[in-house]
Amino acid sequence: MTSALLFAFSGVAVIAIGLFGLIGRWRIERRVIAFNLVGSGMFLLFGAVAARRAGVDADPVPQAMIITGIVVAFSATALFVALIERLVAETGRSTLPEDTPDEDA
Amino acid sequence: MNALAIFTTVFLIAGLFFFIAGTIGLLRFPDLHSRLHALTKADNIGLGLVAVALMPQAPSIFLAVKLGLIWLFVLLASAAVSQLTARSALGHRAQLGSGETNDPGPV
Amino acid sequence: MHDLLFGFAIAILASIAASLVRVFSGPTRSDRVMGAQLLGTGGVAILLLTAAAGGNWAILDVAVVLALLAAFASFALFVSVATPKNQSGDRDVAEGT
Amino acid sequence: MTPVLFDAGLCVLILGVALASVIVREAFAAIAFFIVYGLLVAIAWTRLDAVDVALAEVAIGAGLTGALFVGAMSRIAQAAEAQAAPRRHPERLAVVGALLLCGGAGAALIFTVLQLPEVAVSLASLAEANLALTGVTNKVTAVLINFRGYDTLLESVVLLVALIGVWSATPDRFWGGPPGLQLAMTQDSVLGFFGAILPPVGFVVGAYLIWIGSSAPGGAFQGGTVWAAMLLLAVLAGLIDPPLVSKRSLRFGLVLGPALFLAIGIAGIFRGSFLGLDPPIAKTLTLAIEVGLAVSIAATLALLVIGKPRRAA
Helix, strand or coil: CHHHHHHHHHHHHHHHHHHHHHHHCCCHHHHHHHHHHHHHHHHHHHHHHHCCCCCCCCCHHHHHHHHHHHHHHHHHHHHHHHHHHHHHHHHCCCCCHHHCCCCCC | CCHHHHHHHHHHHHHHHHHHHHHHHHHHCCCHHHHHHHHHHHHHHHHHHHHHHHHHHCCCHHHHHHHHHHHHHHHHHHHHHHHHHHHHHHHHHHCCCCCCCCCCCCC | CHHHHHHHHHHHHHHHHHHHHHHHHCCCHHHHHHHHHHHHHHHHHHHHHHHHHHCCCCHHHHHHHHHHHHHHHHHHHHHHHHCCCCCCCCCCCCCCC | CHHHHHHHHHHHHHHHHHHHHHHCCCHHHHHHHHHHHHHHHHHHHHHCCCHHHHHHHHHHHHHHHHHHHHHHHHHHHHHCCCCCCCCCCCCHHHHHHHHHHHHHHHHHHHHHHHHCCCCCCCCHHHHHHHHHHHCCCCHHHHHHHHHCHHHHHHHHHHHHHHHHHHHHCCCHHHCCCCEECCCCCCCCHHHHHHHHHHHHHHHHHHHHHHHHCCCCCCCHHHHHHHHHHHHHHHHHCCCCCCCCCCCHHHHHHHHHHHHHHHHHHHHHHHHCCCCCCCHHHHHHHHHHHHHHHHHHHHHHHHHHHHCCECCCC
């Protein structure tokens, strides 16, 4: 099934884009979005690879696992956000210490 | 092509017209309020025509009613959001230049 | 009919793709919300079309949830636009500097 | 031919939106793009014949995650106001290195996908063969509640742990207070009107999704998420206040689903196996678990979006 392969490759590309955001962005709130893209790309890759078999009913097991994954990813993101908020409240910055530019930089 | 198919096609073409017109308006109109006006055409009429077009294709009355309900939901949401958008734009114009700064800009 | 419906779905996809420009360039937050809102409506239309084309009417439920949640997301975005102490944002007035 | 064209267009759009959410300058626009991304991926799931996943994606990926980001972004922006804007451009070498790394990772993944056997290994026929024992006809629901019930049970516990984690980030002086901030626009008439109309409709839709989940796409996660969104809408519109995190009835609602699931699972030991649902009453048990889970999921997800207490009780 060509379409499934198409979506699988898109999933790969989304993972790569998210990875780039994760590396290339310094503000943590942007990194959270990038991180979610990586996760979503992986779900898409997983689901599309599982859906390659044309003509037969879709496999329910990967679908169930992806639904579980989406919910867990959301809860992890919420935890992530709460920790960032605390970090910002403590430090006044939304970048990690090692990414904060020196005053003379 | 039977009568139902013609009905569907005609309504879909009309719906598509409103979607494209709405998008062009959203892109080309000069200010927020006229853009909003264009947007609501796509929301309200475009989707409505698509929903009506597909009703004869639905295998049961229940599904045809569901198509109508979906349109109704979008209509309701769009009306309220548009109202809020328009009002917020007016409100912000009033306090122009008061304490609004540009985003520091993430790198 | 199947191909015809997909043809219309492609056309609407192209149309909402164009409205992404508004989400990208703004200039105000309200503009971005409006662009996203048009994408939501177009997404609903596409779901209706593909549901009819494939005869997979369960997709209509996705459209119902999308209609509800798009409204919810618009509201969440909107509340952030309208929060008075909003220091972070881009300009919310086209002619502002 | 046209469906493939449609899929190709959809893929291009998904990639464009994902890229835009990473490179666009304003954080607000990035969030708007992320919401649009979730919507487009949901359409992709329907194209992959995974309507259950599409429902979960559109509700959580597009709706709730967007709301979570928006709330977090404005709070972070307020707190980090004093932050000197470090608007520096990364060194060109670093960008090239990052691009190479990401491109390499992508190429490796594509190579792996191409190495996979032509025909995907599928458990579909196995699920099909045992479907009659579960009393439901939606295979995804059968997998979630019955075949791989332990997965779902643990997941519902993970949600609770995440919520405890979020609450743990509360500064001491606010502990016991209601979560979230006082909203500025509780008196807005349009929002109030809309907030009064939409939640009842949404609650019916959520209940419908949970009910239909046994025979068609839907279920506890999808229905529970719609409920969560409606709860949040009512909070946004100022119709209800978030409860104190120390409230006993709230805590009861949070653990209802996992506790019920666990209790039924333990009862299953005496009839055969842990988490095994007795075939004659499997449908009833499944529905009971789904309703309990949906209540807990709705409460937990809504509270995860609202976040930790930010004012004293």
